[in-house]
Amino acid sequence: MLNEFSKYIFAGIVNTAFTLISILLLTYIGCNIYIANGFGYALGIIASFIINSCLTFESEISFRKGTKFLIVCLMSYCINITVIKCILKYLDPGGVYMAQVLGCMFYTITGFVLNKYWTFK
Incomplete structure (x- = not known):
């Protein structure tokens, strides 16, 4: 379980970076700040699901x-x-x-x- 939790934390760090980069990139290209934030978080949740499915829990999507x-x-x-x-x-x-x-x-x-x-x- 500790190994899975470590993978979960790692996935969270990667996901946080991905979400933040998505938000900043969308803001940079001119999206409204709230729209950029919403899309960034949506992309982050999708990325988190994929990363945790494949890496942390090794489960089919x-x-x-x-x-x-x-x-x-x-x-x-x-x-x-x-x-x-x-x-x-x-x-x-x-x-x-x-x-x-x-x-x-x-x-x-x-x-x-x-x-x-x-x-x-």
Whole structure:
């Protein structure tokens, strides 16, 4: 499982770079910043699904798995936002950076566990 988690983290780093480059390139060629951001994230999710299918979980790509992957992304994001809100409300109202870091950690762990045991099982 540690090897898979390491691959998942690596896939996340590659995907983050791909998403950011896509957003910046679209912005550079004149796309509206919000459209560039939306398309960049969409491309990033597609890239993440492909990378995690092939590298992390060594699983065949299918529409069903893609749908599950999108659901996991949404669930992970909701947990991320919940963690951030709870930290800012109950623990440290000024700790925005700590809240973001912990939110990202929960997002990553949630995404890995749900993808491993549900999307790509």
